[in-house]
Amino acid sequence: MSDFAQSVKQQADIVKIVETYIRLRKTGAQNYTGLCPFHKEKSPSFSVHAVRQFYHCFGCHESGDVFSFVGKIENVTFPEAVRIVAQKCGIPLPKREFSSPEEAAEARMRGKLLELHEIAVAWFEEQLASPEGALAREYLAGRGLTAEGIRAFRIGYGPDSFHALEERLRREADEATLRASGLFSAKEMGEGADGKQQFGPIYDRFRKRVMFPISNESGRVIAFTARALESGDKAGAKYINSPETPLYSKSHVLFNLDKARAAIRRDGFALLVEGQMDCISVYLRGIQNVIATSGTAFTEQQVAILKRHTQNVVVNFDPDTAGANAAEKSIALLTEEGFSIKIVTLDGGLDPDRYVRERGIEAYTQAIRGARWQADYLIDRARQQFHGASAEQKQKAVDFLLPHIRRIPQMLARDQFAADAAQKLGISDAVFRAEFRQAALKRRERVEARPASLSEVERVLLRALAVTDPEHESARRIAADAINAQPQAFEHLTAFVALRALAERGARDPMDAVEDDVQRALLAEALLAEKDAPSAAEVESAIQETEERAIAGRLRDVRAMIADAEQRGDFAELALLTQKKLELDRSLRRLHDQRPGNEAAD
Numbered sequence: 001m002s003d004f005a006q007s008v009k010q011q012a013d014i015v016k017i018v019e020t021y022i023r024l025r026k027t028g029a030q031n032y033t034g035l036c037p038f039h040k041e042k043s044p045s046f047s048v049h050a051v052r053q054f055y056h057c058f059g060c061h062e063s064g065d066v067f068s069f070v071g072k073i074e075n076v077t078f079p080e081a082v083r084i085v086a087q088k089c090g091i092p093l094p095k096r097e098f099s100s101p102e103e104a105a106e107a108r109m110r111g112k113l114l115e116l117h118e119i120a121v122a123w124f125e126e127q128l129a130s131p132e133g134a135l136a137r138e139y140l141a142g143r144g145l146t147a148e149g150i151r152a153f154r155i156g157y158g159p160d161s162f163h164a165l166e167e168r169l170r171r172e173a174d175e176a177t178l179r180a181s182g183l184f185s186a187k188e189m190g191e192g193a194d195g196k197q198q199f200g201p202i203y204d205r206f207r208k209r210v211m212f213p214i215s216n217e218s219g220r221v222i223a224f225t226a227r228a229l230e231s232g233d234k235a236g237a238k239y240i241n242s243p244e245t246p247l248y249s250k251s252h253v254l255f256n257l258d259k260a261r262a263a264i265r266r267d268g269f270a271l272l273v274e275g276q277m278d279c280i281s282v283y284l285r286g287i288q289n290v291i292a293t294s295g296t297a298f299t300e301q302q303v304a305i306l307k308r309h310t311q312n313v314v315v316n317f318d319p320d321t322a323g324a325n326a327a328e329k330s331i332a333l334l335t336e337e338g339f340s341i342k343i344v345t346l347d348g349g350l351d352p353d354r355y356v357r358e359r360g361i362e363a364y365t366q367a368i369r370g371a372r373w374q375a376d377y378l379i380d381r382a383r384q385q386f387h388g389a390s391a392e393q394k395q396k397a398v399d400f401l402l403p404h405i406r407r408i409p410q411m412l413a414r415d416q417f418a419a420d421a422a423q424k425l426g427i428s429d430a431v432f433r434a435e436f437r438q439a440a441l442k443r444r445e446r447v448e449a450r451p452a453s454l455s456e457v458e459r460v461l462l463r464a465l466a467v468t469d470p471e472h473e474s475a476r477r478i479a480a481d482a483i484n485a486q487p488q489a490f491e492h493l494t495a496f497v498a499l500r501a502l503a504e505r506g507a508r509d510p511m512d513a514v515e516d517d518v519q520r521a522l523l524a525e526a527l528l529a530e531k532d533a534p535s536a537a538e539v540e541s542a543i544q545e546t547e548e549r550a551i552a553g554r555l556r557d558v559r560a561m562i563a564d565a566e567q568r569g570d571f572a573e574l575a576l577l578t579q580k581k582l583e584l585d586r587s588l589r590r591l592h593d594q595r596p597g598n599e600a601a602d
């Protein structure tokens, strides 16, 4: 960990940082608990230890420090997590160092492009308010947008000019940066002498269009969607977007996520619509957990981004055929990632924007409440497409549904889906039922290495080894010495790896010393118990009990070997083993006699 990261970690309070993402309740002298952001749960099993500055979830066994929390929840690398935490604490960032001149140049370019987009968005807003923007204002009013809504989404107007924006931005950046911004077009002029594509002079890309800014997750504008004011051949495509730039990659952006993320966490699900106008319209009327895919196809990257915020989605795509296909593709991707999905279909064949304008937000809220689980939705689609009682139609319906069933990661959900489908499609045929059953069985739930639960002895040892105050140092030393002296006596413990790492940790922070995730989770579990650090006597007793168990375990092995040697008639080995058994018996007796309270036993 760099000095800067170290200093940020010392100044940051993990409780405060975690509270910027989830609600925590104080549940002990040093513990806070809340609903885990990393797995779905109804009762809180996510704990934060205020003194030791770590978190641990008793449900999904995630644990770590403030940086790993931010890294995981924001899905960013370690250096990025350090920066985020520093910013949240108001700690000034050191000048960033770049590993290469290219990297430094790229970062400079991105910074410059963000500046250009900020100037452009303000300029488009001005144009909308100007006399030339009258037609655009009329169009927006016609779509039910108020001045307030226009301001909230920073909607603007790109005037009917090839060089107006260019003139505005000329003094802000060099030619190469302007070309990289995606705000301009240029004619392709064929290959030059160097074999590279040559371009003519630049001109404004977005002309006579209503401009909808697209922001990244932090709310900075990185691209635009532009809608033509006129229709017809001369006007060009109805919608055009910024091209891919160093700032913007279409497949990585979920429209409105910057505004919706807080509401998504609060409401526990995201409403997914197709068009930006749908999204804006619904959001401005009060449903704030809405995001749009800005196109028809939902990409894997978008799914990954969404997963950081929720695993529950309600999908409301256009009801036309293209929309239904896009919906199915999205459902497929989301299903594979373990999302739970509901589908809204609006009656009257309306898209969300028109629906809220014609029927009101109350009716739309009702429609969302009435969303159907994806299984029911898909079964209905199968019935619509392949109606009829013939075996052929039923086979087609089965074929349509099988891939969807196989995608579901949870076995129980697959089973339920298959059973429902067989029932609703009226399939009594044993062959079909078998096919469904097969599909349901095919995908196994991922088996994760869950740590076994800790014994009381392990809890005592872990807590003793993790003490950092001088008052309990002697207890810590007793435990560390015992483990370092004869590690084999502790090998049978579940937390052995953690114990060993802690015994050798020196001055390192206990949570940092244990590198294995599963083992660190065991340590976190022990430390979250509201108990004082163990006394030297408690530690000694725990060590003895562990040693006794280790010997008892070896005795069991030796007895089994003796039985085996007897059966084989191997008397030489039998003699050795018997000797060994006597030694172990003696050690066990000695340990037993040493125990406090047992001295006078014989």
Ligand SMILES: [Zn+2]
Pocket (backbone or CB within 6 Å): 036, 037, 038, 039, 046, 057, 058, 059, 060, 061, 062
């Ligand atoms: Zn969890």
